[in-house]
Each structure stands twice: as structure tokens, then as C-alpha cells.
Amino acid sequence: MTHHRHDGLNRRAFLAGSAAGASLIALHPFSARAGAGQVHLRLMETTDLHVHVYPYDYYSDRPVDTVGLARTAAHVAELRAEAANAMLVDNGDFLQGNPMGDFIAYERGVRAGEVHPIIRAMNAVGFDAATLGNHEFNYGLDFLMSSIAGAEFPVVSANIARELGVSPTADGTLLPPYVIVERALVDGAGVAHPIRVGFIGFVPPQIVTWDRKHLEGRVTTRDIVACARAWVPQMKEAGADLIVALNHSGIGEPGHVEGQENASVPLSELDGIDVIMTGHQHLAFPGRAFEGIPGVDTKRGTIRGKPAVMGGFWGSHLGVVDLMLGREAGEWRILAHQSALRPIARRNADRSVTPLVQSRRPVLDAVARDHADTLAYIRRAVGRTRAPLYSYFALVADDPSVQIVSNAQLWYVRELLKGTAHEGLPLLSAAAPFKAGGRSGPDYYTDVPAGDIAIKHVADLYLYPNTVRAVLVTGAQLRGWLERAAGMFNRITSGGRDQVLLNPDFPSYNFDVIDGVEYQIDLGQPARYGPRGRLVNPDAARIVDLTWAGRPVTDEMKFVVATNSYRAGGGGDFPGAMGDTIILEAPDTNRDVIVRYIAERGEIDPTADGNWRLAPMPGTTVLFDTGPKAVRYLDDMRALSIEPAGDGPDGFARFRIAL
Structure with missing residues (x-):
């Protein structure tokens, strides 16, 4: 379950477009202040993309400035330039949600050797890991597995099992429950240090009800918190220095309830989990939407003191967690952290929308044919x-x-x-x-x-x-x-x-x-x-x-x-x-x-x-x-x-x- 990062042609093409402007972008304070044995690691999150690559509303058949991974990717390029070390993850619900998703699922299909357009776009941006959301199952299990086969990044999910064992770690899981990504992080003195970042994925256990037709008799689910409690110690034993929960589950009740749909608060209480990536609710965190929930700091972007983000939906925001890490006696610990959001557009007082970034051409090009075919499909x-x-x-x-x-x-x-x-x-x-x-x-x-x-x-x-x-x-x-x-x-x-x-x-x-x-x-x-x-x-x-x-x-x-x-x-x-x-x-x-x-x-x-x-x-x-x-x-x-x-x-x- 260890993944060694390799940069493909799509990723190099994506980064080439941002190299010229990188020197004009100031380093994040964590990168600027890091000393010997200290590194700045930036974790970036997209969530609930729902097949939105182009800044386009297929329902109204017109361009819009408020959606699209191609726009979010501009923030990714900028933020990579600001930080000495950066990683990008997706928190699920990428496969269904607009007519392009329907067109691929019902008209074209994904044959062996082909790559689903949303996966092709994500490959172009260069993700380090992803997890599944509940809508990944809307077109059936076989379509899901065919679609993610083309991913150039690991896709993990710990609480979906084809066969239940006596405990979560004995389950025959649908996908690898976690991945440990080995990276070399450059400290403030220019010295590279190895780190093993573990990503573990979770989905609302209700998927077996919501998509009963596709899943009954084929997979079952476990409670998110109980599953994490079993797997996180194993990740530590496998050498994970830092553990990030890719939790396609929202910020809900502060106490744990068996089978909880929105379980990010009790999940954050588990020892060993360092960062919580949330989603599913189509909201923004840090943000006012979660005020009043015990243990949730809506301004600092923490849950039970741990850094967390929820990056909106349809590419509307990029969630960012900045970590200052220190290495002592061969172990890493978090010295400081910040959580923030980067929106792709701003809504003005007169109800107009101002785009804050422009689409990345390599991402648009990755799905240009699919976009054109989708337009023909929707106009019948x-x-x-x-x-x-x-x-x-x-x-x-x-x-x-x-x-x-x-x-x-x-x-x-x-x-x-x-x-x-x-x-x-x-x-x-x-x-x-x-x-x-x-x-x-x-x-x-x-x-x-x-x-x-x-x-x-x-x-x-x-x-x-x-x-x-x-x-x-x-x-x-x-x-x-x-x-x-x-x-x-x-x-x-x-x-x-x-x-x-x-x-x-x-x-x-x-x-x-x-x-x-x-x-x-x-x-x-x-x-x-x-x-x-x-x-x-x-x-x-x-x-x-x-x-x-x-x-x-x-x-x-x-x-x-x-x-x-x-x-x-x-x-x-x-x-x-x-x-x-x-x-x-x-x-x-x-x-x-x-x-x-x-x-x-x-x-x-x-x-x-x-x-x-x-x-x-x-x-x-x-x-x-x-x-x-x-x-x-x-x-x-x-x-x-x-x-x-x-x-x-x-x-x-x-x-x-x-x-």
C-alpha cells in the first residue's frame, strides 16, 4: 500500500504553464521561516467535483465562472509555487453529477484502455490520492471500477467491503483502505528529508441503502469511526509519519452515532489522525455554516483542534491545509498549522460574479472532445x-x-x-x-x-x-x-x-x-x-x-x-x-x-x-x-x-x- 510518486507527461504539461510566473509568487510564511529540520507541507483538497471540468453549465447550456476543475487547477499551480512541498487530494463524488457524467455512463461507456474524462482531467492536474464519494456508485459497481482504472493516482476507501471479516482489518475491501505516499520534503536549509504520508478514505455507510440496486449482495459498509479506529494503528505500524483522513463525510453531530453519515467531528478525536479532509455537504470550511457545533472552530478551520477543510463543490473552492513540520529524533510532528479556502469566483453585491482565476488550458484540452460530445448530447x-x-x-x-x-x-x-x-x-x-x-x-x-x-x-x-x-x-x-x-x-x-x-x-x-x-x-x-x-x-x-x-x-x-x-x-x-x-x-x-x-x-x-x-x-x-x-x-x-x-x-x- 506504499505509493512512490512519479510525474507523467500530463502533469509536466500542466506545470509548464505555471513555471514562468512562479518567481513572481511569494513563498508562504511557513516556507519562508522554516529552518533546518523544519519543512512546510501544503495539503490541497478538491471535493464533490461531480464531473465539472469546464466552467460550463450544461443545463442552461452556457459558460459560468463558478464551477470547474480547470479553474480550480489555476489555484493548484499557484499554491504549488508558494510552498516548498505540496500534495493534492480529492475527497470523492467526482464521477456523477452533470450531463457529461450521464453521457459517458449511458451513451459512450468506458471500455478497456479508455480513461473517463474526469479521471483524465484529474491526471492532468496531478493528484496524489483520492477517495470515493457516495455518488460514485450511482452508475453501478462495474462502471465505477472501469472508470477509476485509468487513474494515475491511488484511490482508497476503508469502509467498503466485498467480504466482511471478524474486524475491519480482516475485511476484503473493495479498494485499498489506505495508501502511504513516500516523499522527500526539503527543509529550510535545503536538505531533503523522507516522509511517509498516509491517506485513508471513508464514505457514508448509507451507500448500501442509497444505491441498493447496484450494491446489494456485492458490497457492504462499516461505520466510519469504528473502521478508522481499526485501520489507523496499522497505518502507524506500516510507517506512516502523518495520517490524513479523506473523509467524504460532513461535519455533523459532535458525538459518535453508529452508522453516522456526517462523522468528521468524532473521527477527529481518534489518536493518530492528523488532518481531516471533509466533503459531502457541499459547504465551505472554514466558514460560518458550521458555527455552534461543539469542537468546531469555524475561523481557524479546526475540528477538535486538528486542521480540516471542506472545499465547497463543483470546483468552487480549493481547500488548503498548511503544516509546519519539525523532525526530531527521526520523527515528524506538527509545529503549526493553518486552514484556508481559495475560491474560484466572487459574487458581488449586485449579484454579478467576478472570476478570480482563469481555466488551465491543459485541463480543458484533456476533455475537449468529451465536452463537445456532451454539448451535442444535451441539445437533442x-x-x-x-x-x-x-x-x-x-x-x-x-x-x-x-x-x-x-x-x-x-x-x-x-x-x-x-x-x-x-x-x-x-x-x-x-x-x-x-x-x-x-x-x-x-x-x-x-x-x-x-x-x-x-x-x-x-x-x-x-x-x-x-x-x-x-x-x-x-x-x-x-x-x-x-x-x-x-x-x-x-x-x-x-x-x-x-x-x-x-x-x-x-x-x-x-x-x-x-x-x-x-x-x-x-x-x-x-x-x-x-x-x-x-x-x-x-x-x-x-x-x-x-x-x-x-x-x-x-x-x-x-x-x-x-x-x-x-x-x-x-x-x-x-x-x-x-x-x-x-x-x-x-x-x-x-x-x-x-x-x-x-x-x-x-x-x-x-x-x-x-x-x-x-x-x-x-x-x-x-x-x-x-x-x-x-x-x-x-x-x-x-x-x-x-x-x-x-x-x-x-x-x-x-x-x-x-x-
Whole structure:
């Protein structure tokens, strides 16, 4: 598991472009101050790239300045020049996440001897190690293994096993659990010293639920902290001088919980782990997003005193940990450390974006053909829409972009249920708005104009390569499902003015709207479930006037709900969708079903049917932040009493809703 670094042609080409300007870049203070026996080691992290190489939004089919490994690579070149010694790692979720990923997975494939474009780009930048994220498994295990076969850097993951042993170190792991990279670090006196840097990888153990179709019977997972506790001593015995956790897991609960999804805080408490690379949450650390978590210093960028970073998503930031290391009696120890982020763009007060770096040409060239092929792929027309499809108001009113997904799922599942024991049951459909701003920013919304619908538009409506599922639920479970989704909203005081409506910790992809029933959401009641699905108020009842075919829904009624593989398998922890209620596992992706639904009709009219609404609260107003382009569709919001209310934070537009 020891890796000796070699520089290939791609890496030399990448570095050649930065050599001319290197002399103009000042050394980091650690490099400048290092004396004999002291070295400055810079660790750089990308995370959650999701196949974003070009600074391009394939959904809107236009260049953007806020994404792309080609841009992040400019920081890599600069930071390598600033430090005497530097290493670069990726923290997972690189293989899926935009239409280029879909095009390679579904159209072109990765044959023996070929290299996946994201891997080709990463090879060009020159990574020292990487780990897997949860989305690496979305296209199946065989595709994953074929894709990473072309990596010129080791890919490690400790808590995924093909065969479980009596302990983690006895497992037959899918990949090497760790790698020890041998480097020679130059100290302040110009003397080279050997160091062995160990990188160990972790993924949320929930992957076996989220991608059950691909993984069941093939791999299993272990708890992150328990796995680390077993492997880290072995890494020390193998000679690791420094251990870096590549933890595709966020910064969550401070205490350890078995099977924890976001386990970076308890992981940092383990002896032997020196640095934590985090990800998965699509947030930035150091940063305000994690204020209030015990043991987390959001300004210094430490967790339990240890340096850590989370480098945003889609290449938006490069995470940087600078270490001043001292060598005494043949052993290395950390004398000082700093954590920081290097963003690739800045959002201005007027909502415009200023790029802070330019793309590296060798990285663009590495995937130029794939980029061109992806553009041709996304521009194929499959039908027409009479009305625009947009998600600016999807969290406050029934929405056309969600409606078309529900309509397609109902159409597809209804046919598959014919002739089965479930054919005569009421058929419902659950769908959520995937692009609805939030942490992804004020431009992250679906906005498809009336006219031709291309594959890029369908991919914009439905971001993930989930497959269709149907579940059988009771009326009680149906109500619980809707209560779980209603955690999207803060509790609102009747008669209050300008209260903040949305809970920022609740992701929009968990705001399921269920078509086929009618209901209202009473915001005066507390949420029954917290943002992560934990039951916090068992007796709370936000869902009111829930009816099917004009009749009140009772607990014992039976319904079939069309949904997706992620939700049906337990993703999001929704009542009635925990993997044990599935009655239909369809072979087609939800996205393909939408394409076929549109193509069969030729033209669609995606008007929302208004089956849900926020319950009236006279004399009460709330504030709702959405993308600034929402104002173009304000006249469509006839079911809401809504008006502009100025600028929101971070480039969002603010609206006032009278309940």
C-alpha cells in the first residue's frame, strides 16, 4: 500500500504553464521561516467535483465562472509555487453529477484502455490520492471500477467491503483502505528529508441503502469511526509519519452515532489522525455554516483542534491545509498549522460574479472532445412544451417543474401495474424540486422556456440517475411522508410580520410533493421531523385537510406511490419509504421516463394542478428568498399573495408572502 510518486507527461504539461510566473509568487510564511529540520507541507483538497471540468453549465447550456476543475487547477499551480512541498487530494463524488457524467455512463461507456474524462482531467492536474464519494456508485459497481482504472493516482476507501471479516482489518475491501505516499520534503536549509504520508478514505455507510440496486449482495459498509479506529494503528505500524483522513463525510453531530453519515467531528478525536479532509455537504470550511457545533472552530478551520477543510463543490473552492513540520529524533510532528479556502469566483453585491482565476488550458484540452460530445448530447430535442418550466417558487406553491416529473411517473407506473394485484389501488406520485437555490446559490434553479425540450432540459428537471420505484403505503404512512417533507418550513407565529419561511438546513430534494391527493400545510404547528428525518415532535400535525378523491384519508387506506430508487430505498428517512414497502422495481431511470413521456406526447402543457398549498394564516407574512429571475414569473403565482421585498443575502431576491 506504499505509493512512490512519479510525474507523467500530463502533469509536466500542466506545470509548464505555471513555471514562468512562479518567481513572481511569494513563498508562504511557513516556507519562508522554516529552518533546518523544519519543512512546510501544503495539503490541497478538491471535493464533490461531480464531473465539472469546464466552467460550463450544461443545463442552461452556457459558460459560468463558478464551477470547474480547470479553474480550480489555476489555484493548484499557484499554491504549488508558494510552498516548498505540496500534495493534492480529492475527497470523492467526482464521477456523477452533470450531463457529461450521464453521457459517458449511458451513451459512450468506458471500455478497456479508455480513461473517463474526469479521471483524465484529474491526471492532468496531478493528484496524489483520492477517495470515493457516495455518488460514485450511482452508475453501478462495474462502471465505477472501469472508470477509476485509468487513474494515475491511488484511490482508497476503508469502509467498503466485498467480504466482511471478524474486524475491519480482516475485511476484503473493495479498494485499498489506505495508501502511504513516500516523499522527500526539503527543509529550510535545503536538505531533503523522507516522509511517509498516509491517506485513508471513508464514505457514508448509507451507500448500501442509497444505491441498493447496484450494491446489494456485492458490497457492504462499516461505520466510519469504528473502521478508522481499526485501520489507523496499522497505518502507524506500516510507517506512516502523518495520517490524513479523506473523509467524504460532513461535519455533523459532535458525538459518535453508529452508522453516522456526517462523522468528521468524532473521527477527529481518534489518536493518530492528523488532518481531516471533509466533503459531502457541499459547504465551505472554514466558514460560518458550521458555527455552534461543539469542537468546531469555524475561523481557524479546526475540528477538535486538528486542521480540516471542506472545499465547497463543483470546483468552487480549493481547500488548503498548511503544516509546519519539525523532525526530531527521526520523527515528524506538527509545529503549526493553518486552514484556508481559495475560491474560484466572487459574487458581488449586485449579484454579478467576478472570476478570480482563469481555466488551465491543459485541463480543458484533456476533455475537449468529451465536452463537445456532451454539448451535442444535451441539445437533442425530444418534444415541446407550451409553457415554461421553472422552479423559483417550487418550495411555496405547486410547481410546473415538479408536476411534469409526477405526471411522467404516474404514466409509467400505471402501465406497469396493469394486471397486477395492485392495479386497482389509488396511485400517487412523489417528486421534489432538485434545483431550488439553497446552498447552491441564486442561479441554481430550473428555467426552461416554452418551445423545444432537449435532453439538457430533462436533465435539468431531474438531476440524478435514479430508477423508478413504487411503494405500497397506508394512509398513516402517507401522512407521515408528507409531515417529513413539511419540515422544509420554520414554525410561523400567527399574526407575525416578515418571518423567515424556509429552514436553511432542509435540502429541497427532500421536499416531496405527492400528487393524487390534496392537502394543506399548517405552518403554525411545529415540524414533526427535523431536517435529517429525526422524529422531534411525535404529536405535531402540519398536514391538514388531506383528501383523496374528495374523501378524507384515513390511517388504514392503501396507496401506491410512484417514486425513485433513492427515496424508496430509505433515502431521507421517510415513513413508508424505508426499503420494506417496495412493490415495483422498474428498469428505467426517472429521467428516461420523462424523456419518453414527452416524446410520446410530442407537446406537453406542464401546468401545476394546485393539489397542495400553505394553510391560510390571516394577518401573517413571511419572507421567501429565491433566484432574482423569479420576478419574470411573478404573474403566474395566482394562488399566492406575493410581492417583491428587496434583496436577500448572497445574491438571492426576497419576496413577501401574505398567508
